[in-house]
Amino acid sequence: MTAPNVESDAAFRVADRLKRLAAPWDVFAERCRKYEVHLSAGRIELVRGPVQIEGYGIRVLRPHDGTISDGLQASTDFSDAGIASVTADAEANAKFTKFPARSVELPSTVQPRAVEIADPELWKDPAAALDRHVTQLLHSVEQEPGTSVTFGSIKVTLSETTLANSSGLAASYAHAFVQSEIGILNSGGNDDSAPGEYWVVELERRLETPQLPGKVHDWARFARDARRAGPPPNGQVPVILPADVLEGILPGALSFQFSGAGRLHEVSPPEGTVVGPEFLNVDDDGLIPWGVGSGPFDDEGVGQQSRQLVQHGSTKDLLCDLAYASAIGRTSTGSGFRRSQFGPPSWYRFTHSLQPAQSTISIPGGSGGSDDELIEAARDGIWVQQLGWASPSGSTTAFGGEIRIGYRIRNGKLAEPIRGGTVGGRLVTPSDQPSLFRDLVAVGRSPKLVSGVSVPSLLTKGLTVSSESAAAATASA
Amino acid sequence: MPDLRDHEEVLRQAVRRLAEHSPFAESMAATTHGETVSVDSKSRSTERPARISGAAFRAWAGDRWVEGATSSFDPASVRSAVEGLLPALRAGSKGPPPGESSTTVGRADTPPGRPMHDLGTEELVARVEEMRSWIGGPASIKVSFAQVQWGESERLYLNSTGANCFQRVYRTHLAIGAIASENGKTQQEMFGAGGLGGQELLDRVDQHKALDVATTVVSLLSAKEPPTGRMNVIFDPGVTATFAHESFGHGTEGDQFVRKRSYLLPLLGKSVAPEFLTLVDDGSLPGAWGSVAFDDEGHPGARTVLIDHGRFVSGLYDRESAAAMGSHPTGNTRRAGFLDRAFVRMTNTLVEPGDRTRDELIEEAKDGVVLERWLSGMEDPAGGQMQIKVARGHRIENGKMTDLLGPMALSGKVLDVLRNVKGISGASDFEMTPGFCGKGHGDYLPVGDGGSYVLTQAVVGPA
Numbered sequence: 001m002t003a004p005n006v007e008s009d010a011a012f013r014v015a016d017r018l019k020r021l022a023a024p025w026d027v028f029a030e031r032c033r034k035y036e037v038h039l040s041a042g043r044i045e046l047v048r049g050p051v052q053i054e055g056y057g058i059r060v061l062r063p064h065d066g067t068i069s070d071g072l073q074a075s076t077d078f079s080d081a082g083i084a085s086v087t088a089d090a091e092a093n094a095k096f097t098k099f100p101a102r103s104v105e106l107p108s109t110v111q112p113r114a115v116e117i118a119d120p121e122l123w124k125d126p127a128a129a130l131d132r133h134v135t136q137l138l139h140s141v142e143q144e145p146g147t148s149v150t151f152g153s154i155k156v157t158l159s160e161t162t163l164a165n166s167s168g169l170a171a172s173y174a175h176a177f178v179q180s181e182i183g184i185l186n187s188g189g190n191d192d193s194a195p196g197e198y199w200v201v202e203l204e205r206r207l208e209t210p211q212l213p214g215k216v217h218d219w220a221r222f223a224r225d226a227r228r229a230g231p232p233p234n235g236q237v238p239v240i241l242p243a244d245v246l247e248g249i250l251p252g253a254l255s256f257q258f259s260g261a262g263r264l265h266e267v268s269p270p271e272g273t274v275v276g277p278e279f280l281n282v283d284d285d286g287l288i289p290w291g292v293g294s295g296p297f298d299d300e301g302v303g304q305q306s307r308q309l310v311q312h313g314s315t316k317d318l319l320c321d322l323a324y325a326s327a328i329g330r331t332s333t334g335s336g337f338r339r340s341q342f343g344p345p346s347w348y349r350f351t352h353s354l355q356p357a358q359s360t361i362s363i364p365g366g367s368g369g370s371d372d373e374l375i376e377a378a379r380d381g382i383w384v385q386q387l388g389w390a391s392p393s394g395s396t397t398a399f400g401g402e403i404r405i406g407y408r409i410r411n412g413k414l415a416e417p418i419r420g421g422t423v424g425g426r427l428v429t430p431s432d433q434p435s436l437f438r439d440l441v442a443v444g445r446s447p448k449l450v451s452g453v454s455v456p457s458l459l460t461k462g463l464t465v466s467s468e469s470a471a472a473a474t475a476s477a
Numbered sequence: 478m479p480d481l482r483d484h485e486e487v488l489r490q491a492v493r494r495l496a497e498h499s500p501f502a503e504s505m506a507a508t509t510h511g512e513t514v515s516v517d518s519k520s521r522s523t524e525r526p527a528r529i530s531g532a533a534f535r536a537w538a539g540d541r542w543v544e545g546a547t548s549s550f551d552p553a554s555v556r557s558a559v560e561g562l563l564p565a566l567r568a569g570s571k572g573p574p575p576g577e578s579s580t581t582v583g584r585a586d587t588p589p590g591r592p593m594h595d596l597g598t599e600e601l602v603a604r605v606e607e608m609r610s611w612i613g614g615p616a617s618i619k620v621s622f623a624q625v626q627w628g629e630s631e632r633l634y635l636n637s638t639g640a641n642c643f644q645r646v647y648r649t650h651l652a653i654g655a656i657a658s659e660n661g662k663t664q665q666e667m668f669g670a671g672g673l674g675g676q677e678l679l680d681r682v683d684q685h686k687a688l689d690v691a692t693t694v695v696s697l698l699s700a701k702e703p704p705t706g707r708m709n710v711i712f713d714p715g716v717t718a719t720f721a722h723e724s725f726g727h728g729t730e731g732d733q734f735v736r737k738r739s740y741l742l743p744l745l746g747k748s749v750a751p752e753f754l755t756l757v758d759d760g761s762l763p764g765a766w767g768s769v770a771f772d773d774e775g776h777p778g779a780r781t782v783l784i785d786h787g788r789f790v791s792g793l794y795d796r797e798s799a800a801a802m803g804s805h806p807t808g809n810t811r812r813a814g815f816l817d818r819a820f821v822r823m824t825n826t827l828v829e830p831g832d833r834t835r836d837e838l839i840e841e842a843k844d845g846v847v848l849e850r851w852l853s854g855m856e857d858p859a860g861g862q863m864q865i866k867v868a869r870g871h872r873i874e875n876g877k878m879t880d881l882l883g884p885m886a887l888s889g890k891v892l893d894v895l896r897n898v899k900g901i902s903g904a905s906d907f908e909m910t911p912g913f914c915g916k917g918h919g920d921y922l923p924v925g926d927g928g929s930y931v932l933t934q935a936v937v938g939p940a
Contacts, residue, residue: 038818041736047565048544051816052558055529055548074527076548082528089525096514096523096602150738150859153917181917183738185859194740197859201918226860234706264519266619267658327519347816351527388864389855391940393884395620395656395665400886400940402864404857420862422886424940430661466705466888466938 003114004123006172007031008160010078014056015164017083021060023166024106025090028299028338029056031160032348035126037134039152039182042141044134050127054078057338057350058086061104062094068104069097070323074351100264101326107301108167115296115304116289117175118158119206126156133209140213141184144220150183150197156207157347161295169301177292177347178204184216186223196226198386198405203451205290222385222405229419231469232403236434238381238441239423239465240374240409242457243448248390249399249436250361251452253427254282256394258309258317259335259356260324267395273315275428276437279366282310284319286334286359288454293337293359299349300336304359307333310437319356335359362454366443374444374459376412382465383407383414384423392427397435400424403465421467434462481506481530481633482643484550488532488635491559496637498566499536500573503636505773506532506550507815511628512598514605518620521606523598526628533815534559538569546816576796577806579640579775586645589675593627593649596676601625604679611687612655617695620656625649625679632773640775648766648923649678650911653687657694664883666694666850666868671911672764672925697869700883705938709845709873710887711838714908716848716867717901717928721828722914723854723863724891725749725756725783729791730809730821731798733858740861741789749789750895753831756784758793760808760824766911767824767925774810778824781807795821813920820916825909827927831901838900838932840876846937847871847878848885851910856891864888866940886940894933902930 010029018025036048057074071094073086122129134154141149155178162172180202187195198219208215241249262268269275286304288294297303300322307317320328321336338352368374375383388402400422408415429435439462447454488504495502508530515522531548532555543565547558596604609623627649634642654667668690670681712720725741733739741749750756760769760778769778774796781791794802795810798821811822839847850868857863865887872880906929914924 034816036818040732044541046542046544046818048818050561051544051546053529053531053548053816055527057527071523073525074529076529076531086528089528092598093523093525096521096598098521100519150736151732151917179919181919183736183859185738194861195859197738197857199857199859199917265517265656267656267663269661273661351529353522353524388857388862388888389853389866391853391866393665393852396663396884398884398940400866400884400938402855402857402862402886402888404860404862419860420888420890421936422864422888422938422940424884424886424938433662464702464705464939466886466936468707468936 004118004120004174006160006174008054008162010054010056011162011164012170013078014083017080021087024061024104026059026106026163026165026300027056028350029162030348030350032157034155034157034347035130036153036155037130039149042149053348055348055350058090060090060094064098067099068101069094069099071097072353099323101323104322104326106165106167107169109169110171110297110301111303113287113296113303115287115294117205117294119176122176122207123158126158129207130154130156133207136209136212140216144216146186146189147220147223148185150185152182155179163301165301171297171301173296175295176205178207184219184223186220186227193227196223198222198226203292205292225417226405226419229405229417231467232382232406232418232421232465234465234467234469236464238378238459238461239463240378240383240457240459243450243453243455245384245387246455246458247450247453248387249392249427251358252392252394253397253399254309254361255358257397257428258319260318260320260328260330261356263318263328264324268318269315269428271315274313274431275310275315276313277440278313279443280310280313280437280440281364283308283362284358285362285454288360288362290449291360291454292452298334298336299338299354302332302334302336304334319358321354321356324356360452360454362447363443363456365445365447365456368442368444368459370445371457374442374457375409375414377442378409378459379412381409382418383409397427399427421465423463423465425463436460436462438462481508481631485633487550487552487555491534491555492635492637494559495534495536495562498563499538500571501578501637502536504532504534505812505815506633507631509628509630512601513624513626514601515624516605516609517622523602531815533812534562536562536566537574538566539572540569544818576800578636578638580638581771581775581777582641583771584643585770589647589677591676592647593675594629608653608682608687611684612653612691614655614691615695617657617659617698618655618691619658623653625651634771634773634775636775642771642775644770647673647675649674651679651682653682653690655690655694657698659698662698664694664697666690666697672766673768674764696881697883700869700881703846703870703882703885703937703939707934707936709842710933710935710937711842711847712931713847713849714906714929715851715910716865717828717931718910718926719851719854719865721756721826721928722823722926723856723865724895726823726826727856728858729783729793731792731794731802732821734792735798735801738859740859744789747789748787749892750784750787751898752787753901754784754787754898755782755829757782757829758823758826762825765825765909765925766923769824772808772810773812773819774806776806776808779808793821793823811922813922817920820920822916822922823914823924825925825927828901828931830904830907830929833900833902835902835906835930838902838930839873839878841899842873842932843876845873846882847873848887861891863891884940885937887935887937889935894935897934899932906930
């Protein structure tokens with residue numbers, strides 16, 4: 001598959017006009033085109049785009065009392081006066097910034113790494129591809145009895161990223177994001193119960209139009225099952241979390257504790273701390289095909305790679321950008337990213353500040369077998385299909401949310417649907433306390449790529465379920 | 478700060494051009510400037526909002542809206558954004574869009590007595606450093622932090638029916654917090670405040686509040702696990718505020734009615750809560766974080782009563798949903814920015830104070846938990862469920878507040894939680910809290926929420 005050409009030279013144009021600026025500095029630029037279709041009550045409500053933005057962020061790094069401080073500013077104004085204003089703001093910010101890095105050496109080259117993050121077919125005619133996708137979505141929903149789309153938005157962003165710095169680096173790549181948010185409602189029929197909805201939220205690198213009929217069939221089933229779902233059992237019961245749920249927990253809970261920022265602030269567990277069973281391995285893979293955090297290099301120009309966060313149950317690497325690596329005496333892991341505080345990247349990034357962050361959290365397939373085998377191993381527990389919002393804490397790794405839809409597991413088989421109540425706990429804890437990792441029973445065989453994770457289903461007995469139900473499951477697994 | 482009205486003529490021409498091919502067209506331009514100063518135990522940073530401004534253009538194509546945007550006021554860029562919409566408009570029919578088009582002409586710019594921009598970066602850095610230093614604390618506090626963020630935002634709305642609404646909004650937000658860690662266990666505590674205004678808002682943090690943060694975070698290291706299951710719960714004012722937002726906020730957004738996605742639609746006009754409960758959304762609340770002079774369809778920010786003494790009386794409407802519901806726009810159409818679409822959104826949503834005291838509510842609860850310091854909330858407008866996550870709380874035993882509890886999540890059916898409200902504490906407990914709200918999983922914008930102590934029942938568990 002041939003990657004689309006990068007036509008933008010935005011960072012290089014700005015860098016050309018920074019020749020007289022004292023080194024070190026870098027320029028991160030993006031040209032983005034966004035195409036959106038919004039749905040309401042099964043019809044197209046709004047067509048947006050292309051909404052276009054091209055801008056850049058300048059970072060200057062300045063010595064300050066034996067340490068290095070950075071100053072950033074961003075703009076869409078490429079005029080000489082605009083660049084001068086941005087540079088002045090960045091210098092002013094650097095003057096007041098303090099950070100305990102001793103030296104930050106910007107890369108002069110980056111080894112090109114091929115990673116699939118831009119679909120050439122999508123690039124050719126994004127509006128037409130989006131139109132086909134929406135048509136297929138609405139058609140697939142029509143095939144499901146009693147099912148409709150209440151609302152939805154499909155947003156395609158094509159981005160050309162360019163990066164230049166005072167060490168002579170000039171690099172670029174093209175990539176795409178597809179954000180889908182769809183409300184699938186099941187109502188009517190012989191069932192007089194209230195309508196049920198399954199709320200689909202996906203972030204991907206490409207439009208997966210051929211997969212839509214199968215996906216819609218599953219979504220319709222979850223919406224239908226939500227109508228007859230009862231409360232989950234109460235207490236500490238075996239819980240299976242598939243990738244769709246882990247996507248809302250792992251990146252948010254791990255990104256600070258397993259980073260240079262967490263170590264600098266003395267919150268990360270020391271290297272070699274046992275946080276889970278011997279069979280647990282957790283990586284952060286920046287090169288996984290179609291991963292939303294994947295790319296040939298990070299936002300500082302350091303090549304992306306795979307980092308081992310947990311190896312055989314013990315903590316290992318920390319995610320570092322150049323500044324945090326220097327502050328804690330390590331080297332960058334190619335994990336310096338410009339991110340918004342509200343989640344993974346999906347739109348322009350040049351306005352955001354740099355921080356060490358995850359790419360795609362991945363857990364290799366384990367010996368727990370298929371999902372059916374995990375269910376059999378759980379015996380008596382629950383399968384959580386969707387949590388309302390796990391709201392993970394980066395500093396404490398606590399998470400918890402309402403069960404939107406799940407299934408009771410009885411006698412090693414999926415049984416009736418469940419809904420309501422909460423499931424929560426911690427991802428990482430000291431040895432005397434329960435946690436998702438520490439009380440892991442089995443890791444499933446097949447990782448699935450869902451937004452920011454590529455993980456198999458996990459069976460754990462370290463979470464607490466709270467519900468209306470007086471009944472507790474009998475602990476097994 | 479550049480004045481958006483300098484670009485009024487080019488925007489007016491753009492709206493006129495769109496109106497040549499559409500029965501209705503509008504533009505919303507926006508820009509912001511300000512500063513953020515963050516200080517923690519190891520580092521300090523200052524940032525200014527990106528120098529980005531631009532405009533969104535929307536026009537009616539007969540059966541749908543078409544929309545584009547530009548991040549430059551350069552006439553060629555504006556023309557390009559507008560011309561890109563014309564093919565879809567030419568293809569559409571000429572029927573008018575549903576609902577009322579604004580004809581409001583107005584200007585709103587009330588600078589605070591002591592604007593933040595007068596303070597200067599050096600002085601602001603010193604103030605933030607001082608705030609952080611107040612936290613102090615024992616060795617188990619690994620991180621203490623303070624942050625002040627201020628912004629002065631301008632919006633200019635124009636449409637083809639003559640509306641011309643300019644507003645300048647001054648928002649200031651501050652937070653202090655700490656992370657404590659001991660024997661591998663970690664806890665976090667913070668305090669935040671914010672609203673429309675300037676330097677006077679900085680006075681909301683003092684040494685007393687900082688000491689509270691330090692004491693609480695250390696105590697949380699030995700907090701007990703919360704009980705699980707259905708029980709009596711008391712919301713602190715911040716949790717009540719989140720409850721107001723999640724319970725009858727998202728479900729009353731009129732677009733959810735049009736989508737047939739709100740379980741509340743059949744309940745309009747009916748009793749949904751005790752007679753002593755009134756819940757409103759108020760975009761005109763002076764000084765509140767989510768207040769707007771005009772919404773992004775050119776309608777003035779306004780007070781809308783959603784639950785009037787227990788009866789569900791209205792939703793929040795943009796032009797389209799108002800038309801569908803036989804009502805009028807309520808001033809709740811908002812865009813997160815000029816690159817984002819318009820939706821029906823909340824402004825400041827609050828449960829009005831009652832006449833009980835907190836201690837009376839605790840005594841009446843007898844057994845249960847107090848939920849304190851909200852972290853997040855989420856509503857399910859179709860299914861009528863909601864969840865709220867809090868950082869801590871207290872056990873209630875025999876009508877007394879006892880052990881400190883760690884993070885908890887609440888889950889329940891909105892109508893059950895509302896109908897089980899047994900009492901609301903008085904105005905002296907009432908607080909407005911600043912926050913950010915997403916529509917679904919995006920489009921975050923500032924909203925305020927308010928309330929005092931509330932006693933009800935819900936399912937609670939650790940989180």
